[in-house]
Amino acid sequence: MPMRITLHQLQLFDAAARMPSFKAAAEALNLSPPALSIQLKILEESLGVSLFEQIGKKKYLTSPGLELQQVCHRIFDELNHLDMRFTQLRGGMAGKLSIAIVTSAKYFMPHLFGAFQRVYPNVEFNMIVANRTRILERLENNADDLVIMAHVPDAFDIKAIDFLDxxxxxxxxxxxxxxxxxxxxxxxxxxxxxxxxxxxxxxxxxxxxxxxxxxxxxxxxxxxxxxxxxxxxxxxxxxxxxxxxxxxxxxxxxxxxxxxxxxxxxxxRSWYVVYRKGKQLSPVADAFIKFIVANGQIMLDEVEQLYR
Known part of the structure; x- marks a missing residue:
């Protein structure tokens, strides 16, 4: 018998998997904790597996839960790419771009985001600033569209493009x-x-x-x-x-x-925009890379001119 699950159920599950507790997930989804619990129980019954386990006061994903989370990410990524592709075909550029940056990049990347957004006002940025260790974890987990860093790791199969001295x-x-x-x-x-x-x-x-x-x-x-x-x-x-x-x-x-x-x-040395090899870049991510490679230094020089 084929599985009968909905996109809404996957969205609820993904939120519950990402949040530290079911209560926090319910609040983020504007649901009551019992309502979220019921929806997750229905999903587990549809799949015939347990997705979460409780140990003490902490919740953890089971092995099937971890597998479903990976599937959710692929589905949501594909839907996001499809939405941006259709927007592009309609003659515009819109969508969300998640970029993780090392702390030293916070002094200039917002200026590049602003310059790009002035050209493509319908693009929204989600910028994650963290130390190198945390950024490498996010890169390994393919958690973001792009990563900005200065010291490229050897351990990952990645694509690194230098865009700024x-x-x-x-x-x-x-x-x-x-x-x-x-x-x-x-x-x-x-x-x-x-x-x-x-x-x-x-x-x-x-x-x-x-x-x-x-x-x-x-x-x-x-x-x-x-x-x-x-x-x-x-x-x-x-x-x-x-x-x-x-x-x-x-x-x-x-x-x-x-x-x-x-x-x-x-x-x-160089600053690099980095992503995992084999990653399917969205139209927005691809456009952003081309933009900062062509205009990054020019934009920052213009910012410095304002303070002379």
């Missing part, structure tokens, strides 16, 4: 003695106390690679969990640091921080 620069407080020194030798930095990002950060990895390539070691004064914390630490004269220029361009414009003139810097 990522210059790493040495920064210091305005009254640091090296600020007025020209053509600073790299060796002079080795005695300076450094503020660095936490282990696992893409910026931390890039900086460590640079020092390793010069057979040198940093004099680490403090490890901090965000670029914002590092900027405040540098401003407080706790040490110098190396960050992406995109993280500090506004502070450089206002004079709150200074870029040191160090030999070998800027160390120019």
């Amino acid at each position: 990522n210059p790493l620069i040495v920064i210091a407080s305005p009254d640091h003695p090296l600020v007025k020194v020209k053509n600073i030798a790299f060796e002079q930095l080795l005695q300076q106390p450094f503020l660095i990002r936490e282990s696992g950060s893409g910026t931390r990895m890039a900086v460590e690679q640079y020092f390793s390539s010069h057979n040198a070691a940093m004099k680490v004064a403090m490890e901090l969990g965000s670029s914002e914390a590092i900027k405040q630490g540098v401003l407080a004269r706790l040490g110098i640091s190396i960050l992406s220029r995109h993280c500090v361009w506004l502070e450089l414009k206002t004079g709150f921080l200074k870029q040191l003139d160090v030999q070998g810097f800027p160390d120019v």
Whole structure:
């Protein structure tokens, strides 16, 4: 006997699977917990399997539940692609785009989203900002349409497209003695106390690679969990640091921080838009990639011009 399940039932199940509790899922769906429970019970009876199990106060997906969740994602993705494709055929571009970005990219990606949305006003963005570890988890689980990162992993079968230069620069407080020194030798930095990002950060990895390539070691004064914390630490004269220029361009414009003139810097790397190989990109995702590859640097240069 064929299964008789509806799209609405799958939507209810998917919400219940994603939320931390059935109560939270019911609230998000504007249902009462008993009403949601009844709908899920009907779905389980239709499928002939249990989709959830309760251990203590926590709910977990069973093996069939995990399998159904994957099927739901494929179905919803296909329906979303179909909706965007039909919109495109009608002469427009609309839909939702989910993009996960590492924390250092939050300083410039909103400007690119805004520029794209001015061209395609019917596109909605869902931006997830997280540290590198969490972003890699989302990439592995194919949780987003696209991922923005600077240090591309080797572990995944992915497609990575560079779209923007990522210059790493040495920064210091305005009254640091090296600020007025020209053509600073790299060796002079080795005695300076450094503020660095936490282990696992893409910026931390890039900086460590640079020092390793010069057979040198940093004099680490403090490890901090965000670029914002590092900027405040540098401003407080706790040490110098190396960050992406995109993280500090506004502070450089206002004079709150200074870029040191160090030999070998800027160390120019790249920002990448990343997705899993074999992933069927939506028309919106494909258009966004082409847009930032063609216009990313131009858009950011225009933003900086506003502050001159």
